[in-house]
Amino acid sequence: MRALFVVLKPLCFLALLGYCPSATIRPKEGWQVYSSAQEADGRCICTVVAPEQNLCSRDAKSRQLRQLLEKIQNMSQSIEVLNLRTQRDFQYVMKMESQMKGLRSKFRQIESNRRTLLTKNFQELKGKMNELQPLIPVLEQYKTDATLISQFKQEIRNLSLVLTAIQEEIGAYDYEELQQRVLGLEGRLRNCMNKLTCGKLMKITGPITVKTSGTRFGAWMTDPQASPKNNKVWYMDSYTNNKIVREYKSVSDFVAGVESRTYNLPFHWAGTNHVVYNGSLYYNKYQSNIIVRYSFESGRVTTQRALESAGFHNVYPYTWGGFSDIDLMADELGLWAIYATNQNAGNIVISQLDPLTIQVLNTWNTEYSKRNAGESFMICGTLYITNSHLTGAKVYYSYSTKTSTYEYMDIPIHNQYFHMSMLDYNARDRALYGWNNGHQVLFNVTLFHIIKTDDES
Template sequence: MTLSVIVQLCALLTISQQAASSPSCVCDLTSSEQPFPHDKLSSVEDGAAKCTGSITRQKSVELDSLLLGLQRRLPQLETDVSVLEREDDGELYGAVSLQVIENELTEILQLMNKLNSTTLAHSRLTSDTAQQVQDLKVEMQQLEVYDSMQVVKSQQDNQRLKRDLDQCRKGHHPTTQPTLVGCPASGICPHGHFLNVTGPRVYTAGEYPGSYKYGSWGRDPKPEAGKENWYWLVMLTSSNVYSNYVRRYSSLSSLIIGVSVPGNVQIHSSNPTTNTIQGPSAVLYGEALYYGCYNRDAVCRFNLTTKSVTSVQLPKGTRFNSKGNFCHLDECYPFTDLDLATDESGVWVIYTTTQDFGNLVVSRVEEGETPTINQTWHTSLYKQAVTNTFMACGVLYATRYVSKDAEEIFYSFDTSTGVERFDVGIQIQKVSGNIYSLNYSPPDQMLHAYSESHMVSYKVVFG
């Protein structure tokens, strides 16, 4: 190596050492703004979440249900007292009528006690929540001080402008009246056109809160004398698929507070076995329970008086044993192959067959000790795109899942004209994520839903 190269290397090493030993440059940043209190914002978010969780739709519906039960119970008590007065022979009242009134007074007292405790709890909840909301409002106003760029204020101004614009538009364009859904021209619909569904009007967990996820309930559209106000309940007590009895209640208030009189009417001592109930869809009509037969593509009829079971075979190719269920994108409802329904004209069964490629089929079940299939209609609606069906005035309606809070009646099929519609567009507000059975009750024009162990009902609006 030459001397000139060694000298250049030594010079380079000296320069690099000097550069490495030079001091680093540090800048101090001073902000005139106060640090944002993230812990306080987290506290406000937690408080808002607690308020949202404590005030729910279920709590208000629970109170409405109790009031409705009491409202229907008192007129019945007046009627029974009138019967008792007529039976007075001057010295001795009818012992049977006295016992009936005593039972009714006991039920009314239970209902009022539950109503009083629920009202007191709601009053405390309202007071506590109002104070929490006021505290949250003060804290949010304090946090707005840190909004130096006026983002929140701008958002509030935009919301006010949008609200004013919507009101202006509505003023120039009146709200369109709902499209009428036709009832049959044969005159079996005395209420008019199906317009809307409101509610829920009744919401109760009954005697066994949270115990039985699948089932059905409602009223008999053709009751025996003296049973006009009775309700029935079928819970799938074995594997969420099978049941061997129907439970009866003498009034709506009895069902709400969970007092079953006269109790169970048993189909068979074993569960499951031949003739027991399979699937969550059952209906009571003319003191007989109609339901999907155990392990068969047939409709069973259980006479509650004689305790006898008869059945009618459905067409060849009918899907059963959980092969033709109601579904939505996230799940299918097991063993919903056969959907029984009642309306003003009688009993119906909705199902699908291999010949119909999975589309809905609806058949009328004729009354009689041995039921028969009278007429059958075929639709173009795919069954697994549907979550539930029901009949009203001879018209088939189908629902679909919208969200955990809403279901939509989107489809109708008029059996008198054969006209199908896919634009019905009526919303049902849910109290639980899924409705496993849905049936229309002609006596009070209500939709009775069994929703994840809860009994819920909605008012049908006709016009």
């Protein structure tokens, strides 16, 4: 803009001096700008032609010219001011550009240093976290231990209260008096237990798995007539083609597999429904209805007798088969044989036997098919029959020899290993011994008792 003012000003002077080419200006015509151009260096050039000399007077056009010149001067001054501002702003921008370059360099340096510092700090934090990492399980355990400690404190408070009460009560008696009271209670308990000889089956719980051994079928038992100190166990694997009886001094020896003696019977047995009673083994001789009594003390057969009309050799077995036609068992009232006959249409027959002679003392005919029974056992002269040897079995039917009446029942029995091939009651232990698919198990029984006592104190 400044270059425009420099060029335009001399041209205006020429116009005022009367340089008005007549070839381009017609009479009575005002001034005009005929051309404009720009030089190579960027300067603007304007050509202004004023009116002829004889026309330059104080007329309207002269006033227009003066006004135009005033406007040009004002524009020139504004352009000069703008030029100064532009130069100032340009210097300011240059200065700012230099400062920005410096700041950019500083920012780069700071960024580089920041990354270095961050990396360093991160490594330090990571190292600290690695050091703290093993403390996390300790803290978790501490939380658990704190909970346990709180529980222990509460239990200790409760026990302290109980002990305080006991201590206060004990303080009221001397030791000899307390001992006499204990002996008296023990005596009353024995008298009560002696009267708990019989009861009605109400519930079966378990089983408890004692051991896993042998084949799917077999029998194991203790002697219900043995003294409390005699805890021998007898073990007979398989339901046929075997004559070996293994003896163990205790249940713990049985579990550990420590045999005390082995007996080789003179005859093979049939089925798994044997019983040890008062020191002798009673079992069904293979392929016959003969019952054999074998004495463990003498190691020989003392008695054998045929059970007349009894089916044998899978004629009337339990539901699982296995030559289980004749089932020998014992309870609080003595020795029993459970079997079926043609005369009773294959239904179960109950016979009480003399332990010494194996003679039939009494017989009861039931209306329950032997082939539909899973297993059976006697408690207090009542026969209890399960409806299956498989899963879902339950005690379904009972027959009382005391009243010669039967009853349908619904007492579940947990067949844990899916196949029961032996189930016998032991009156001394008041438990059911079972052989459950190669597992030797025990069931607890709950009996309903009516106790009559002379001492009601």
